[in-house]
Amino acid sequence: MKINKFFWFCSGVHIPTLLKSPSEYSKYFGIGATIFFTGLFAALAGAYAMYFVFSGNTFAIFTSAIFGLIWGLAIFNMDRYIVSSINKDTSPTKQFLQATPRIALAILIGIVISRPLELKIFDKEISEQLKANYLQLQRSKIDTLNVTFDHKYKIELDKLYLLRKESDSLQNRLKADRQKLNYEIFGEKTTETSGMMGYGPYAKRKEEDLDNREQHFNRLQQRIDAQERFISERKKIDGLFDERLVTGKELDSLVKLAGFADRNAALEQLKYLENGKVNPSTxxxxxxxxxxxxxxxxxxxxVKLMSRQGAYDLLIKDQEDVIIYQSDRDKQAEMSASDQVYEKNIQLRAQRLQNEMELNKALF
Known part of the structure; x- marks a missing residue:
């Protein structure tokens, strides 16, 4: 019986009046249970959402529990008022119009309390999506830094590119000419060698030319090394070496620190594939x-809208009519009493005025 009274209280009914209508017990028991569990879900959702706000704080659990309790009681009280304020004495159309703002409010409350629970249900999928988001964000940041650096030091980078290109070309030519010199010395016949073995005047001139070009190649490499050191120092100053893709442990830490907004955005991303099409599974x-x-x-x-006007509604209407009737009768009685007092005052004033007139006649 206590559980019945508790859920009747949750439904917002006047329990002494409901006890006179046994046929209405189960209806308001169900309505009250629905309101209670709605408030309970709201409390859990509010506590879970607040836990993310204070995640890592020493009092995170205590704070989220207090907020969840307050939020759940607020939703419970609002639902209780919404249901109890629907007047069943009017037509169905008027009842629906009366309930329209309440339905809109209920839809808004349903969206609010469902979101944190959705985040908890899809927690693993959200964590994986957050990892992908953080990696993509880091790649974008690195790419942006590189593009900015390339634009800032375009002249120096172009110079390094030309030096490397010249070095590669010279290195290839040196390699080919060194091969031709070997053919000349060892007497291998080609279109550019005599085919006579030995270190002759031609081979000597060829080697001297190769030595000069190798020296030029070495100087070119020194210039390339100096330019590369300059570029490397610039990258260090501009912070390019400080930016790198996060590792697995770092990603796990970032996911744990992710706030409500990041998780909510990740949940929305789960609805769609990379090409923008809907992902039916989520x-x-x-x-x-x-x-x-x-x-x-x-x-x-x-439930309140679809239910017919029952015995409880009729009893409540009768009680309200009685109260209104008694109030009107009391007002009329008060008005009658005030009217009598007013008439008596008028008579007293008339009598006083008449006595004054008689006194004046006697004097004059």
Missing amino acids: YWAINFIGLLFIFFECLPVF
Whole structure:
């Protein structure tokens, strides 16, 4: 019996009046239970959402529990008021119009309390999506820094590119000419060698030319090394070496520190594939969970709207009529009493005026 009275209290009924209508017990028991569990889900959702706000704080659990309790009681009280304020004495159309703002509010509440629970249900998928987001964000940051650096030091980078290009070309020519010199010395016949073995005047001139070009190549390499050191120092100053892709442990730490906004954005991303098309496996699952909570939140209002005017509603109407009648009668009685006092005052004033006139006649 105590559980019945508790859920009747949750439904917002006047329990002494409801006890006179046994046929209405189960209806308001169900309405009260729905309101209670809606408030309970709201408390859990609010506590979970607040836990992310204070995540890492010493009092995170205590703070989230207090906020969840307050939020759950607020939703419970609001639902209780919404259901109890629907007047069943009017036509169905008027009842629906009367309940329209309440239904809109219930839909809003359903969306609010369902979101944190959706985040918890898809926690693993959200964590993986957050890792991908953080990696992509880091790549974008590195790419942006590189593009900015390339634009800033375009002249120096172009110079380094030309030096390397010249070095590669010279190195290839030196390699080919060194091969031709070997052919000349060892007497291998080609279109550019005599085919006579020995270190002759031609081979000597060829080697001297190669030595000069190798010296030029070495000087060119020194210039390339100096330019590369300059570029490397510039990169260090501009912070390019400080930026790198995060590792697995670092990603796990970032995911743990992710706030409510990041997780909410990741949940929305789960609905769609990389090409922008809908991902059916998560899109409908997430939407149906939200719709379920919206329906659950609107259910007490719908139950009250769909139910017929019962014995409890008639008793409440009779009580209200009696109270209104008594109030009107008391007002009339008060008005009658005030009218009598007013008439008596008028008579006293008339009598006083008449006595004054007689006294004046006697004097004059």
